Amino acid sequence: MPDGKLSGKLPPVESWNPEHCGDIDMAIRADGSWWHEGGRMNRERMVKMFSRILRKDEDGETYLVTPHEKVVVRVEDAPFIAVRVDRAGEPGPDQALAFLTNVGDVAVAGADLPLRIETDAETGEPSPYVRVRGRLEAKLARPVFYELAAMAVPHPDGSPTLGVWSQGTFFPIGSAA
Known part of the structure; x- marks a missing residue:
């Protein structure tokens, strides 16, 4: 060490x-x-x-x-903060999004480690999280969420929802409307 x-x-x-x-x-x-x-x-x-x-x-x-x-x-919120996201592979369903936490964990979003967005009912502000391990999550730092937003694509079902792909799973992150 x-x-x-x-x-x-x-x-x-x-x-x-x-x-x-x-x-x-x-x-x-x-x-x-x-x-x-x-x-x-x-x-x-x-x-x-x-x-x-x-x-x-x-x-x-x-x-x-x-x-x-x-x-x-x-x-108070989540035990970890996701401080970086890296994309591996060509943009689209086969890409992988890897999140680095403030304590050095790496979580590659997918079916087992999902991304989720909670939206404050009063302010409409999103709170994005990624599962790291077990039931533990990392809240995405604002710059990391902005990077995700820049990667967002329309939902494959044609609905007015934007999201990102990782390991074949589509994760909604917000409305396109």
């Missing part, structure tokens, strides 16, 4: 089932920053290490999980 990056396979957090052990006053804010006991965690390597043992359970709660402990982490 001379460059300070974590490497190797992710731990099998989905197979670990310890009892809930409480709350250690940890939070991930909407801007992707991690906080513990009211102070910002500034050590990037530590944040990346914790991100590898993060899991969102069926109860909707997000936890740091080890084989022996499970502690709640409050997440």
